[in-house]
Amino acid sequence: MGTVTYPDAVVINYISNNFIPLQINVQNGSDLPGKYRVFWTPTILILDSAGNEYYRFNGFLPPDEFIPQLEFGLGKMFLEKQNYKAASIQLKSVVDKYPTCDIAPETQYWLGVSEYKIAHNVDALLNAWRKLRKDYPNSIWAKKVSYVKE
């Protein structure tokens, strides 16, 4: 991450504009790896401003997959905080901007959930999930909605 992804100008700008970045060397004796149950590096977490965890992933990612993961993580944070409109906007932005990235199918799944949660609109949920099956038929997320009728 430190030699490829973090020096990337787009990554620098995205992180600087959207996060307070905190980097912890797990070999320095900090209690944070234990607090956040870290057993492997890199482990990347999205926390709210109080330090509550909302999203995590492990392992190296190149910039073109790393940024969509971060944007998706923000969407999941909004969703878990029950800010469904913000979640919907954020998640839709991810699938619109990065339709071929690896996180796109999962994003489409949760986009359906967030749109349903806004007004308990079942049609919005089903339409989003039908789009998931159509656009990402080989993903595990399509299998999760495979019971939905056409």
Next chain:
Amino acid sequence: MLRCILSFLVALAAIFLTKPVIADSKDTLSAISWEKTFDDAVTKAKAAGKPILLDFFVPT
């Protein structure tokens, strides 16, 4: 003619005066400015209204 020369000199001065400012702002984005402690990150996150991106790493 005098007005043209003055305009040219003003433009030239503006270029020399603004160039270091542009270079400075580019420098500030040449790397991620990582916080080193949790408490500092939380303080800044609350002040800025931003979430925290926490990266656990080992030096390679």
